[in-house]
Amino acid sequence: MVNPVIADINLKEPQYYFNRELSWLEFNYRVLAESLDPRTPLLERLKFSAIFCSNLDEFFMVRVAGLKRQVAAHVTKLTPDGLTPAEQLSAISDRLRPWVQEQAYHFEHTLKNLLHAEGIHLLDYVDLDQEQRNHFHQYFEQQIFPVLTPLAVDPSHPFPYISNLSLNLAVVLRDPDTDQECFARVKVPSNLPRFLALPKELRQQDEKPSLWTGVPLEQVMAHNLxxxxxxxLMQECHPFRVTRNADLEVEEDEADDLLLAIEQEIRKRRIGKSAVRLEIYASIPAHIKEKLIDDLGLAEIDVYEIEGLLGLKDLFYFMSIPRPDLKETPWTPVTPPVLENIKELVDGNEDNIIQLEGDEIFDLIRHNDILVHHPYHSFTASVQQFITQSAHDPHVLAIKMTLYRTSGDSPIIHSLIAAAENGKQVAVLVELKARFDEENNITWAKKLEQSGVHVVYGLVGLKTHTKIILVVRQEGNQIRRYVHIGTGNYNPKTAKLYTDLGLFSCRQELGEDLTDLFNFLTGYSRQKSYRKLLVAPVNMRDRMIAMILREAEHCRNSGSGRIVAKMNALVDPLVIEALYQASQAGVQIDLIVRGICCLRPGITDVSSNIRVISIIGRFLEHSRIFYFNNGGNEEIYIGSADWMTRNLTRRVEAVTPVEDPAIMKELQEILGIMLSDNRQAWELQTDGTYLQRRPSENGQEQSTQVILMEKAAKSARIE
Structure with missing residues (x-):
């Protein structure tokens, strides 16, 4: 019998949902917390501070810009949490400002002092001695001055267009002949290092040897203008930084040539559209601040006053300093034990492939499904090797794959080109709308096309986000299909930084499903059902909700139900409502959500059986795993989709069931390690805040990523 109190609850009410944008800000604060945490190695703390800033740049360029457009269009539609666009902008401002100040204060008063103690001295120009100033004055005259362009602002010189994410100097001068005050803008060159180092002979600090001593570029400029x-007569000089709307706006159904349309939009993005944020020193005089606000078309809410350096994303610079003791211990991905003895193909050069002895990778996949877990497992020795062997195997007839993001010098691209040159049918879906990777993808799309690869640019109105490869091979009298279905991009560089899973299989039904899916992507197929795959926007949301509610039914019938799901974000209201219904039925639900989570856990009679954690560490958690107990007939899935409305309705996604018992056990073990984490895990509270887990007084620290690195290294040694 249903509890009458529960039956009366309207699960669509705003009180049961967190705001998407504010939840993202909470995620970014967890990133900043790694910089604030003394347990994090010092240079890594600078890196996390830089990531916090870089993340904010993108947030303003896309999310805040979108909200401002809605306000300008008088949109008053409420989000599931009950906020209008204007209310969201106000809430973002209120939530973010103290964190920006905390970051700036921490860098100026903690991190710089810790760097100083390690012989790394980031100084202010006023702290330099005369000899050091002379050096930078000479550097200014020789290296900086020739590239600067001062722009006057007066009735005959309108306020110049300030490009997106540019650092600038607002200069106030006085004409001694007329005693008139003048204003000029000087852009800090982005093609020069942000931090300028002194030569070794001028580095000495406090009579101790210095590993690095230098000052910010804009300070060298300001003192030599x-x-x-x-x-x-120079009177004042104040740095400021502008962020602009940088989201692409392409009317796909009206674009005769999608490639050309996106190229044109990218050119516009380099400049940026309307300004959405102004960052300034807190000490800037009111009249200069007001002038910048007016000329940029901003309001007071768009201004962030900072006590310290602007644009701290440039702190990535210090990761190049040769102090490995101040960084995380380097990790080298291991070759998955099952692939240790494959016949490896090594690029000698484009015309010379060296083949090493061993087993065919196709033989191993045919024998058993294979799971790879990056970056613990080598991407090069698994996914990249699979594509390379497919390109050069004489029995392979066709290769089809999706490319959402890949690296600029990707060996995968070279393998696909080689496959086409070897006479194989090669079809690649390149997603031109992969945000901030559009230009890179256009470059490779053109190169692939010129080499004879069939390139498709996706479907109108949908981003193709799925991560899939289909290889068709002639084996005797039959055709066999080999597949790779993953959670991450086919990018060798990010595969070392993001945690992702991939499944190799030659199961017939998966091969048939991928064939149908590629026909949907490249042709006019309107496939509505798949044998094994969950595909968005076709059947994924309905199937996921059905499996969630199935756990509720099991719980009502047998008193037992269990869901564990790991993803990047949980936003979709329909999925959240289904999770609430399952919780009300008694299903025990653990969610591992790295970023945005709009579900509110721990509400009596609604979500008291739901727990949410987020794991933040040296690697970006990116894999998606979905476990359902199903009355003891366990089911587990991996794939490219988060439980977000955009993934389930506006993107092409694929999630595959994992049916090999050993791999199912391995995935459950991974989930168990994450749920027991007490170092990198943060618990979401009912009020929307997160509390970081800590080991008990005498307890042992359990770090997910450290444990998984140790397990991978041990498995490689054992083999």
Whole structure:
């Protein structure tokens, strides 16, 4: 019998949902927390501070810009949490400001002091001695001055267009002849290093040897600007930084040539559209601040006053300093034990492939499904090797794959080109709308096309986000299909930084499903059902909700139900409502959500059986795993989709069931390790805040990523 209290609850009410944008800000604060945490190695703390800033740049360029467009269009539609666009902008401002100040204060008063103690001295220009100033004055004249362009602002010189994410100097001068105050803008060159180092002989600090000593570029400029304005009196100089709307706006159904349309939009993005944020020093005079606000078309809510350096994403620079003791211990991905003895193909050069002795990778996949887990397992020795062997295997007839993001020098691209040159049918779906990777993808799309590869640019109105490869091979009198279905991009570089899973299989039904899916992507197929795959926007949301509610039914019938799901984000209201219904039925639900989570856990009679954690560490958690107990007939899935409305309705996604018992056990073990994490895990509270787990007083630290690195290294040694 259903509890009458529960039956009366309207699960669509705003009180049961967190705001998407505010939840993202909470995620980014967890990133910043790694910089604040003294357990994090010092240079890694700078890196996390830089990531926090870089993330914010993209957030303003896309999410805040979108909200501002809605406000300008008088959109008042409420989000599931009950906020209008204007209310969201106000809430973002209120939530973010103290964190931006905390980051700036921590860098200026903690991290810089810790760097100083390690012989790394980031100084202010005013702290330099005369000899050091002379060096930078000479550097300014020789390296900086020739590339600067001062732009006057007066009735005959309108306020210049300030490009997106540019760092600038607002310069106030006085004409000694007329006693008139003048204003000019000087852009800090982005093609010069942000931090300028002194030569070794000038580095000495406090009579101790210095590994690095230097100052910010904009300070060298500010103290040498007289050369730009001869005959004028320098009065003030203040750095400022502008963020602009940088989201692409392409009307796909009206674009005759999608490639050309996106190229044109990319050119616009380099400049940026309307300004959405102004970052300034807190000490800037009110009249200069007001001038910048007015000329940029901003409001007070768009201004962030910072006590310290602007644009701390440039702190990535310090990761190049040769102090391995101040960084995480390097990790080298291991070859999955099952692939240790494959016949490896090594690129000698484009015309010379060296073949090493061993087993065929196809033989191993035919014998058993294979799971790879990056970056613990080598991407090069698994996925990349699979594509390379497919390109050069004489029995392979066709290769089809999706490319959402890949690296600029990707060996995968070279293998696909080689496959086409070897006479194989090669079809690649390149997603031109992969945000901030559009330009890179256009470059490779053109190169692939010129080499004879069939390139498809996706479907109108949908992003193709799925990560799939289909290889068709002639084996005697039969055709066999080999597949790779993954959670991450086919990118050798990010495969070392993101945690992702991939399944190799030659199960017939999966091969048939991928054939149907590629026909949907490249042709006019309107496939509505698949044998094994869950495919968005076709059947994935309905199937996921059905499996969630099936656990509720099991719980009502037998008193037992269990769901464990790992993803990047949980936003979709229909999925959240189904999870609430399952919780009300008594299903025990553990969610591992790295970023945005709009579900509110721990509400009596609604979500008291739901727990949510987020894991933040040296690798970006990116894999998606979905486990359902199903009354003891366990089911587990991996794939490319998060439980977000955009993934389930506006993207092409694929999630595959895992049916090999050993791999199912391995995935459950991974989930178990994450759920027991007390170092990198944060628990979502009912009020929307997160608390970081800590080991008990005498307890042992359990770090998910450390444990998985140790397990991978041990498995490689054992083999």
């Amino acid at each position: 007289e050369a730009l304005f001869p005959g004028m």
